[in-house]
Amino acid sequence: MSDPNYEKKSSNWPDPQAPPPFSENQPFESEADPLAPPGQPPPAPGYGSAPSMPTLYQAYYAPPDSGVYQGLDQTPQSIFIIPPQPTNEPEHLNYSIFTMLCCFPPLGIAALIFSIKTRDANFAGNGTAARQHSRTSLFLSHLAVGMGLVLITLYIILTVIMFKARNTELQSP
Numbered sequence: 001m002s003d004p005n006y007e008k009k010s011s012n013w014p015d016p017q018a019p020p021p022f023s024e025n026q027p028f029e030s031e032a033d034p035l036a037p038p039g040q041p042p043p044a045p046g047y048g049s050a051p052s053m054p055t056l057y058q059a060y061y062a063p064p065d066s067g068v069y070q071g072l073d074q075t076p077q078s079i080f081i082i083p084p085q086p087t088n089e090p091e092h093l094n095y096s097i098f099t100m101l102c103c104f105p106p107l108g109i110a111a112l113i114f115s116i117k118t119r120d121a122n123f124a125g126n127g128t129a130a131r132q133h134s135r136t137s138l139f140l141s142h143l144a145v146g147m148g149l150v151l152i153t154l155y156i157i158l159t160v161i162m163f164k165a166r167n168t169e170l171q172s173p
Contacts, residue, residue: 084125089134091118095141103148111140 093115100108114137121130 086125087122087127087130089118089122089127089130090138091115091122092134092137092141093119096137096144099141099144099148104144104151107140107144107147111137111144114140 092111096108096111096115098108100112114133118130118133118137121127121133
């Protein structure tokens, strides 16, 4: 950096620009409204003055009797929300409660849960979900009855075998 051209400023270079009249850290403060027409004082709030404008991102609606139309001159559209039509899939609620209490409780509880899901889907108008839950509930109920019958049959067979074994044990001296 010993080159003398870098140390001296040539005379044909422009001077640096003057700094701005405000600091970047201070907010802009103006007493006059920049959007108001020049030469007119701002209207005083009160009777006869224009309504104050909304803040940023807030919709402005003119008073209904002012005759000012916002946007296109259209009548407001009505929105009708039609509730879904409930479906009528069988719930099998009584059957699943019976299987839960009398046959095989684990599968009966699962069948009861799907029966309740069927009822909720029927009420919401979701026919496909109601049909699927109804079939699952019926299948689980049938399975619980089958498991219950198998367990009862096994219990009876084992009881008979144990009874015969006890009788033969008592009869032999």
